[in-house]
Amino acid sequence: MGGIEDSSYLETWGANATDYATAELSNQTVDLHFDANEPVRDAFGRVLGYITYDAGSGTRDTLYNEQAVADGYARVYDSGFANHDSFITAETNARDGATGVWGQSDPNNSTEIRNRDVDDLFFPTTASVRTTSGAVDPARVPVFAESSASQDLDGGHDYSGDIPLVAVDETNSVAVVGGPFVDEGYELDEGYAVDTSNYENFVFLTNLIDYLGTNSGDVLVDGGHGQFGTTFGLSAEDTAYYMRFLEGQDIGLAGVNDITDANLSEARALVVTTPERSFTSAEVSALDTFVADGGAVILMGDGKVTADARANLNALAGDLGTDLRLNEDLVTDGTNNVDSDAEVPETTNFDTSFPLFAAYGSGGSSGGQIDVAQVHEDAAGNDNDNLNDEYVVFENVGSGSLDLTGWTVEDEVGKTYAFPSGFSLAAGATVTLHTGSGTDTSSDLYWGKTQAVWNNSGDTVFVYDDAGSLAEQHSY
DSSP: OTTOOOHHHHHHHHHHHHHHHHHHHTTOOOEEEEOTTSOSBOTTSOBOEEEEEOSSSSSSOEEHHHHHHHTTSOOOOOSOOTTHHHHHHHHHHHHHTTOGGGGGOOGGGOOOOSOSOOOOEEOTTOOOEEETTBSOOGGGOSEEOOTTOEEEESSSOOOSSOOEEEEEETTTTEEEESSOTTOGGGSGGGTOSSOOTTSOHHHHHHHHHHHHOOOOSEEEEEOSSSOTTOSSOOOGGGOHHHHHHHHTTTOOEEEESSOOHHHHTTEEEEEEEOOSSOOOHHHHHHHHHHHHTTOEEEEEOOTTOOHHHHHHHHHHHHHTTOOEEEOSEEEEOSSSEETTEEEEEEEOEEOTTSSOSSOTTSTTTTOOOEEEEEEEOSOSSOGGGOGGGSEEEEEEOSSSOEEOTTOEEEOTTOOEEEOOTTOEEOTTOEEEEESSOOOOOSSEEEOOOSSOOSOTTOOEEEEEOTTSOEEEEEEO
16 A cells, blocks of 8 residues: 555554544534535445545644544545545645654565566456547557457447457547456456466556656545546546556555646646546646657556447547547457456457567667757757757657667658667666757767758657657647
């Protein structure tokens, strides 16, 4: 839990929390309130209420639930309750202050788990992926079902060949994944019949996030659109094992219910599973800003979803500018599956030209990640007379060297530069690409153009890898 791996320590703090509740509430008159977003009782029959009491002010104005979180005697349960995000703030402050149970929490020192090259993936109750016009171009599909798979169609696109389970839209920093890929309900310790820890779903998803976006920070899981408690949606509460994987990579995972600029500002990615409620225009605007600033959005479907929830997910896809959609089907595989369950297909049918299948942190084959650090589009004087003062600075922000052989740079009208064969950029290093002519070195490269390339009024730098996939884009 949150960087704490000592179960006896957690048991001790469970007893401490009981003592805390007794001390705070014993002989108190309390007010009981209920949340408009939640039922009065949960699936186990427990009352879901807010308690306010007098903590010394003379009035019953202290919200016990939030106070227990702030004092480090409770953690936030990621559901759709209205006060979720304020409670998360209280928990974050308690964690940062090593308050209460969090005194022994150190997610950044969590041991690494399950991080290895991707050999097998499994997709619980998965749909396939289509576009607004039909089939997805295979060049956009890193993962297909095995050839033994089939579709149970509900009016969706009928694939005659390989069935796509994941598709990407690099331009809009969006991917669609057909099934609830990181659902903890498929973990042995949660009662699932077989051990699925030998699959690399967590590695693949984290690589996918970093492939689509350039941000650091936490991975956020949307829980504010009715996903909690459904059979087809996930909140952060349903992704605890993925959270533990990320902690081993020094990445946080948190639930978010309110999609706002402030809540997304320090995030790496947002995972949205099929939502019962649609997104508002204000939320879409916040997501547009998030993506423009380097964030990635993963839309995660389900083949057993309601028509309304699927429509909500697809509407969000359209609002984000992508043509990708969750298909109207359930993909089954009677041959390649988990626990002899045709509705949980497994696959090794990968397009390995995508840098998504190596252990996380190795960046495909090298661990590098390219970033546009600076565009100096307006050279001193006349641009065409001072071409080497028009330049773009690229930085390798990854953890290992990046071989740029076969990589290209383009502007908005398709002017193309190819990196020299054998050129590599060390982790943390930069290289400046000048528009004019000169002698290439490890820190300066020359395009050899006779006229300026980068428009002073605005342009976009596109970087494509050796497979022709978009690795980075930067607009100014």
